Each structure stands twice: as structure tokens, then as C-alpha cells.
Amino acid sequence: MSTDAKTFLLTGGRAPCTLELARLLYHAGHRVIVAESLRHHLCRFSRAVARNVHVPPPRQDPDGFLSSLAEIVNQEKVNVLIPTCEEVFTLARGSGRFPDHCRVWVEPIERLTPLHNKWTFIQEAGELGLQTPMTWMAASHSKLTEILRNINGKFPIILKPVYSRFAAEVYLLRHPAQPCPALSVSPEKPWIVQEWIDGRQICTYSLAFEGKLIAHCAYRTTFTAGKGSSILFTPIEHPQLLKHVEEWMASKKYTGQFSFDWIETAEGKLYPIECNPRATSGIHCFGESDRLDQAFARPETASLILPQAGVQRMLSLAMWSYGLFSVRSFSQWRNWIKSLLAAQDVVFRWRDPLPFICQFLLLIYFWKQSRRHQISMLEASTYDIEWNGEY
Numbered sequence: 001m002s003t004d005a006k007t008f009l010l011t012g013g014r015a016p017c018t019l020e021l022a023r024l025l026y027h028a029g030h031r032v033i034v035a036e037s038l039r040h041h042l043c044r045f046s047r048a049v050a051r052n053v054h055v056p057p058p059r060q061d062p063d064g065f066l067s068s069l070a071e072i073v074n075q076e077k078v079n080v081l082i083p084t085c086e087e088v089f090t091l092a093r094g095s096g097r098f099p100d101h102c103r104v105w106v107e108p109i110e111r112l113t114p115l116h117n118k119w120t121f122i123q124e125a126g127e128l129g130l131q132t133p134m135t136w137m138a139a140s141h142s143k144l145t146e147i148l149r150n151i152n153g154k155f156p157i158i159l160k161p162v163y164s165r166f167a168a169e170v171y172l173l174r175h176p177a178q179p180c181p182a183l184s185v186s187p188e189k190p191w192i193v194q195e196w197i198d199g200r201q202i203c204t205y206s207l208a209f210e211g212k213l214i215a216h217c218a219y220r221t222t223f224t225a226g227k228g229s230s231i232l233f234t235p236i237e238h239p240q241l242l243k244h245v246e247e248w249m250a251s252k253k254y255t256g257q258f259s260f261d262w263i264e265t266a267e268g269k270l271y272p273i274e275c276n277p278r279a280t281s282g283i284h285c286f287g288e289s290d291r292l293d294q295a296f297a298r299p300e301t302a303s304l305i306l307p308q309a310g311v312q313r314m315l316s317l318a319m320w321s322y323g324l325f326s327v328r329s330f331s332q333w334r335n336w337i338k339s340l341l342a343a344q345d346v347v348f349r350w351r352d353p354l355p356f357i358c359q360f361l362l363l364i365y366f367w368k369q370s371r372r373h374q375i376s377m378l379e380a381s382t383y384d385i386e387w388n389g390e391y
Contacts, residue, residue: 006297007031009069009078009102012085013043013052014362014381016315016346017283019355021084022048024286028293033076035069037384040361042347045354051076057384058090066094073102080296081105084257084279086165089116089387105296107256107277109391115258115275117389118162119192125272128251130244133263133271134195137162139187144180147193152176156196161189163388165276166229166378172196189388197273199265202238203230205282206245206260207292209299211253213246215292217285217307223314223323223336225378231318232339233346235285235307240270255299284313284346314343317359 008025012018013036022032026048033050034043037057043049053072056064065087073081081104083091092109106112114120119137126132134154138144151157159171159180171181185191200220207215218238221230241262249258259280261273285307286292295302319340327333348356369380 005029005031006079007033007076008296009033009035009072009076009081010043011035011055011069011081011083011087011091012279012385013041013049014038015085015279016042017279017281018084019043019046019048020283020286020346021082021279021292022046023349023352024288025293025296027288028291030293030297033072033078035072037065038362038365040358040365042355042358042362045358047352047354058087059384059386062090062093065090066097070097073098078102082257082279082296086278086382086386088112088256088278090385093391105256107254111252111254112256112277113389115277116163116387118160118164118274119190121272121275122192122194128248131269131271133197133273136193137190138185138193139190141183141185144183144185144191144193148173148176148180151193154195158194158196159183159191160194161191163189165382165386166225168376168379197263197265197271199263199269199271201273202236202241202262202264203280203282204241204245204260204262205280205285206249206258207295207299207305208249208254208256208258209295209302210255211250212299213242213249213304214295214299214302215286215305216242216245217282218242219282219285223319223326223339225315225318225322229378230281231315231323232343233281233284233311233313234343235309235311237309240268244270244272281315281346285311287311312339312343313346314339316340316343316345316348317363319343 008030010018013034019042025032031050035053035055044052055068058065091106092112095104095106098104114124122132122135136147156174161169202220204218217235218241219233219235223232225231257279259276263271290305327336366377366380370377
């Protein structure tokens, strides 16, 4: 390695965005290590990864997970530790365990929780002067019934847990006469009732350091896996969103990766809906020439990095499954065909083909877990890493 090269430790090797980041770092000349609680994951056989380490699951064994990471950092003299999935919250609770020579890209848990929590997220957005959908929280069935009884004029509305991901357990009630689904509502699992905002969804992925925005992209949601995660990524220019995110980061002096979901109405109004304070698929919009590694390695001197225009990326397996089955009209089918032909798969590379094969092993594992725990495959993909407010 050159004198400018660093050793990076990434977590969440199951995620395509982690594989993307590993490849970007590798092609910039850095050494990449991946820690993952699954034995078979996307990064395991990637040539971009110098070493893979199997670690305890952060959800079921947070102390073991943190101890293993600290051991890797010390053994390998890791310079930069980047969490990519929901293990970020476990790291946020134990970031003090790591030596000073290792930069850990995470905020303390007390600063991440208000963003991950969908109720406090809306409060924070409103305090910053942003337009927000009307939102109520229910921690009991009686409170939920009271809210629904008193908002007859506000339909349609959305029901979703305060802690959730992939738009799992999201319900749309279009009118007061529509029966409310049977929900498990409690202080341990509160729900929010939220005004439905009609418009187009835009996702943003941003990297900030001490309040300064140093990388950013925005992309529209066209095809998704189920109700939530995007599977086609085309960066767009959106100056107003860039301004909103810059001001948000600056006002809170945030450091880390922050991914927001927004709704843009036909009138051009922007509503923040939720935030994932971690890496998301927006990272696929960046290429090798963008040098995203510089932002992670030397944030103090980094200038704002934006992706190049014309990039089109996709999760091809998801486009052939979720994307195809979501087509409901000829125009949608034509758009699906056009996107499939134009976009580059985010997993397959001729120079690094094995992760494409490995994803089938991963899908089989998630299918088995979904059957075992009676959950969806999307929910199975985060079963051992998700965080729902536990302390």
C-alpha cells in the first residue's frame, strides 16, 4: 500500500451498498476488511476485500459484537471503521471502546435515536422549520382508537411502527370506514399515525463531518422491493433538497452517513418522511472517479462530492422479480425494459464476479430464516442486526 493508503473496516457485508463501498475503497488503493455475523455474505468472496471476519450478531450479542470489532481494530491497526447497516446503533452505544487511532463513523446513540425513531424524527424536522406531515403517536390501543376517531377529515392516513424498515408493517387507510388492521400496539412498540402526502418519493444519501456536508446524492424512487427499498438508482440534481440537507447537518453538527426519504408534491413542496442514519443504496450512484474514499479518510479537508450525471444502477435480481411484478401498465412495462437495458447491475462485475454468485446463497439463507421465524425475506435480512430502541 502507498503511504496515503489506509486500512478500512466495514460492517454489514451482506448489503450491496457495503460491497459497493468496499470496491470503491479498494480501487482507490486502500485495504478493506469486512466484519459480518453471517458466514455467507456478498463481500465474502470479493477480490476487493483483504480479510473477512465472522463476528457475533449485534442484535443478540451486542457486547460480543463490539469486543470482536475492537479486537480486529487493534490487530489490523484499522484507521477507519464504517458501519453500513443497522449495526450502526450497536456501534453507537459502544464507540468509546475503540482506540484513538481509529476513526469511527458514528454519532453517539443519543444523537442517532431521534433520527431512527419516526416520531421524534418528525419533531426534529419541524423544529428546523421544514414542512412535515401531520403525525400522531399511539403507545396503546385506546390511544390509537382515540386518534383515528378524531381525525376523520385527515384521510387517507398511514400507520407504521415507530421503529421499522423497508416499509414493513405499513398500512394505508384511505377513508374512515376502512377497518383498522389488528396491530400490536404497546409502550414497547408504539405506532405513528401520519397524514398521507400525495407526491413522488425522493431519497437522499449524505455524508457529513462535524456539520459540514462532504458527499451527497438524490435519486427518485421508481421501482422498489415491496413497498419500500429502491432497486433502481439514477442520481438527479435537486438544489432545494441539497440546501435542506446542508442546513440540517449544519444545525446539528452531525457526523456520519444520513439517508432521508422525502415526498415532493406536484406543487414542489418537500416533506421529510423518515431517516436512516446509515449507508443506503444512494452510495451506488458514486463511481471510482468521484473518490468517495477521500471523504471518509480525510473529512477535515474534503470538498463536497456529488455523483456524475448519467449514472444508472440497479439490483438486477430485484428488477427481474419485484420490479417486473410491480408493472401495471404498458408505460410502466416500457420504463422497466428501458431501465433494465440501460442500468448496470450493482453486484456483478467482470473483474469481481463471485459476489453475484454468492447472492444466491444469501437469498437461500434469508428464505430459510423467513420460514423459521415466520417473517418476510426482507425482515429476515435484518433479523440479527436491527435495532428497535432497546438499551
